[in-house]
Amino acid sequence: MKLSGWIFMIVSWSAIIGLCVYCFRAIFRTQTRNIVYPLEVESQIEKEADEERAKDEKL
């Protein structure tokens, strides 16, 4: 294999592997970010309940 062949192979492989790593890392990151833990759910429910209570008091 000539040097130019090595260059084409390495550049092509690197570009594709780089794109795969970028894409799938971003996907797994966003999936992790979107996970809502039980504590967050509870605090969200409490927050909403407080807001409703405050509205009722105003009325």
Next chain:
Amino acid sequence: MKRQEWTSKLGVILAVAGSAVGLGNFLRFPSIATQNGGGAFLIPYFIALILLGIPLCWVEWAMGRYGGQFSHGSAPGILDAVGGRRRPAAKYLGAIGIFGPLLIFFYYVVIESWTLGYAFYSLTGVLVSASQKQQVLLFFDGYRGIAPNDMFPTITPMYVIFIITFVTNFGILYLGISKGIEMVNKIAMPLLAIIGVILTARVLTLGTPDPLHPDWNLLNGLGFMWNPDFKRLGEPKVWLVAAGQIFFTLSVGIGVILTYASYLKPKDDVALSSLSASAANEFMEVIIGGSVVIPAAVVFYGATQAVDIAKGGTFNLGFVTMPLIFAHMPGGSFFCFLWFILLFLAGLTSSISILQPAVSFLEDEFRYNRRRSILFSGLVCFIFSQFAIFGLARGFLDEMDFWGGTILLVLFGLIEVIYFGWIFGIDRGWEELHKGADIRIPNFFRLIIKFITPLYICIILIYFLADNFKGFVLMKSYGERWKEVLILRLALLLFFLFVCFLISIAWKRRFNERGIEK
């Protein structure tokens, strides 16, 4: 009736990647790359990926998700939604997005069944015991029923495996989007990658197996695939072949991505998902596909014979050369089995995807339940698949591939990109593409989608028609068989008109239902 949905983002990405990764990744790509400049071929290939493939994928994902909001899961409904009320003809253009994939399925499922059959005969050792090219050719022709012989006096073994493959496809679809398609792709795609890596590792460790031929070694095999021939870049044909390969490999222009994306939620990301599915497909094509077939052929047959092997066509490469190569390897039966299972999984994940537009059409536009939709589309597919099985020697498979797998694909891609960039409007389209997006697409892609991609597709379409005008359009390549091919062509035309008729009925029913509601 509530439409089905994907249960995870990774699931839909793997499903779209599974649709894109097919037999062409492992057989067609290495063959055309070596015939069109080796490593230098990757220059027009990557340019076409950026200007044609990736933009078209984004267009299909965005249009599909948009159409899904109006409970449309197939091209007629999606184009109707994108085109707006003033363009009632749009839905009839969408008929290509149902007819095209079905036409591909009619013959693709037959080829897929060959790969399963070959995997079975690899395990039993029958296939690898044929160490001469003539024996493998006899096996291939006998198995397909082209020339019955002592090994296969009838077509029965092939037909039984065809039925198994056919039922498997429809069985998966019967389970639905999340429990069927998504589940199968979540298992098959990682498995496909593992098998691909094992086969690549095996080929990359072949070294110089024949001491009598020191030139027949791995480095020369890789060199045959990757050494660039820059002179070939001056030929327009090389650029068009590269663009065509990008078109076929990414499953764009079939209507599959439209259907898959219609099952997304309105705020689900499409920009990153689309790019990820394309990246996974490129991994399978350039890295796995480019490392197995051609380097192995050079290692066992030398560069001179490898030229003929590459020119011999996809079927010859996959079903004749590869079994011969594995016959020379220690543990050949096992690696031959892995090779054909790899092709079968790649075929299966693609074939279930090309069936889904028709099933979605019946479910969404006719309100058929899944069982009825599967039975109806299954019956149509079974009847037309017989043409591909029993008309193989008459050139029926080539005819179906020319229209379904070449012309209609490119034509529908052109329709889609014009609808997105010009009728829906690039500004609205851009906004739609970025709804819930996890990445920001560079702005210059607006110009590419609006001007360059349609122009690029027009040139490819004209080239394909001109290149095949005498041979396929005027049927000169069929010789005396042209009358039989004409009958097939008329049968397919009638079927296309039937699809248009179904669309017209569906919209009349929809209109009447709305009237009653009012």
